[in-house]
Amino acid sequence: MRTGTHLLAIMAGIAAPVALTFWTTSSAGPRSAAHYAAVEQRALGTREVIEAFEKMGIDERKPKEAVLAYFSPDVIDHDPNVAGDRQSIIDYLDKRDWSSGVPRRTIRNIIVEGELGVVHHHIVRKPGEKGIAAVDIFRVRDGKVIEHWDVLQPVPEESANRHGMF
Structure with missing residues (x-):
């Protein structure tokens, strides 16, 4: 026993x-x-969320997955090209041809203060173009982007400024 x-x-x-x-x-x-x-x-803090979104959405060419992972379902987007909600951001990014290697983006600066983060970057959407200088502003709370703005300026063929845009 x-x-x-x-x-x-x-x-x-x-x-x-x-x-x-x-x-x-x-x-x-x-x-x-x-x-x-x-x-x-x-x-994830503000900087980590922004960097993770940029990496997945642009570098890895997975914009839909990046928006779903890093943007709040209630995100407010101020881009005039979208309706302003998460689904409209996904729809807008889905229309891009991500297979061609563009858009190509070079981050110049990332600045973070509390829940606000700013990404200053050079984006080339079509091969052979000069591209645009872009500033994306993100408000991040609890590990998710809750608000987004962007400011875009075309890079001119010729510039009077000897320092250039970047």
Whole structure:
């Protein structure tokens, strides 16, 4: 009897932690991938959210995924080319031909103060063009972009300014 009890205790001692580990790390458990993604998202600050959005949306050519990951469902966008909500941003970006290697973007400056972040960059939307000088302004709260503005200025063929736009 003692051997059977000891064996049962040993088996239970091994099985219980294994079962608990499988449950806590499963898709339904408290340590699921969704849980960790939400915790990681909340932990991102203004600069990290902006950089992650720029990397995924432009560098990795996944604008829809980037907007869904980093923009609040209630985002307010002030770009005159969109209706001003998250879906209109996605629709606008989906119309771009991302397979051609453009738009190509070079970030010149990122400035962050609290929940506001500014990205100053050079964007070339079509090969052979001079492109545009762009400033995107993001308001980030709780790991999500909640508001966005942009200011765009075409890079002229010739400039009187000896320093150039960048």
